[in-house]
Amino acid sequence: MQFRRRFEAGEFTCLVQIDPPKGTDVSTMVDGAMGVKGIADAFIVPEMANAVMRMSSLGASVVLRNNGVDAVMQVSCRDRNRLALQGDLLAAAACGINAMMVVTGEDPSFGDHHTAKAVYDVDLGTLLKGISSMEKGRDMAGVELSGAPDFLKGATLNTCLRGADREVELDRMKEMVDAGVKFFITQPLFEFSMTQPFFKTADNYGAKIIPTVLLLKSLGMARYMARNVNYVNMPDAIVHRVLKASDKVRECTRMARETIEAVKKEGFAGVNVSTLGWEHKLPEVLGVMDGLKG
């Protein structure tokens, strides 16, 4: 649908990250998506992010599609072995999902079922290889498929690394591109000073980077991220702006809009907007996107 077509046509794409419900009531998720239907090209549906049990990405992606919006499904190595992963991918393709992301998944100890056993039957590289094979008509055991899936494939990327860690991430990035990944979604970015080497690598290898823009909700959140989230580079100026603002929510929304603008100016392939449950704020945050549609 929309995201893949626009991405492959080289147009600036707008993704929105939306969490599936913890339960069967999909109304909040669907309402949130409907609020920006036509503005967002697709919704990235995380697969039980932070190892918190929720509706599966496949199920929620199908719900979104049934409501007329495009979804980018995630598959995670943490919870499924090669049989389940492939089965889900076939189901996704049959349900019309044409873009997906592979993720390793956080360890269950981080989540709300911390005594659960993780699977990790395959790693990302093997999974991507398996998907390529499926796309050529054979499953991971080499058995012929009747009908092959075809996905635009993405992965996550951490650009907030220095020194040897950065080299490792750049290598990982190259391996992923070799294995068929076309787009990388970053961690939340508030400025772009550290993205250059990744931008260059993506360019050299024919993949694209889509930064995540996170809507901050409060001064506490900005401070917490600055102090405790080591994969996010939170500039002091941002914390200061929230601190100084009399209407903090409005200021945070304004900053998110400005960051989206900056993402576009920097020449990225698109943006991934995350509101962490504040989907009602999406129309306001994405207002800036109106002018981007041609």
Added chain:
Amino acid sequence: MIVADKKPIEEIIETVKPYDRILVLGCNECVTVCEAGGKKEVEVLASALRMHFIQQGSKKNFDERTLERQCDHEYLEEIRDIMDNYDAVLSLACGVGVQFMAEKYHTTPLIPGVNTCFLGATEKRGLWTERCQACGSCVLAHTAGICPISRCAKRVMNGPCGGSTGGKCEINKDVDCAWQLIIDRLRDLDRMDEYEIVTPIKDWSTERAGGPRTVAREDVQV
């Protein structure tokens, strides 16, 4: 004990190929009992390798040594003075021993000579079977002393899966169904009422769910 099996000689030949001076290092503990990596196996493997490389016309030196344990700093120190003589060590210890060696002798390449398989016991000479998967929270008190985690193919915790036939597991007719064994023994112990108690969902965090595990005992630390 830790049960290991010999690695195929072809694989070992491939991995030792780049080196000329190799120490074949055995261990006197578990791998000796399961006849995979003790003094005897070191001798047999070293001669097989010597023969192979002589036939290939390549000059390699295979020395032999067997330590009391390779999972113990103290014993690993015994070879410090000879380590400079070798380009690589082919260790016939379990994976723990190989890694402990690698940690101690940081700049010497380490090659494992056995496949470390499981925690098990000698059934009879030449047959070792699995008994424990070190799940970190033993349930044997409630399962008649028979482990459903290591001995049931599906690791089910509340009675057989439905595939058990004639006391054998559905995955292989030569394998006993763990739950048949548990029920039989509970019956013999006259404790069948325990079988009715539903085991709560298993806490796998003591197994591998939280990553590599550590046992830290302050009471015995010095």
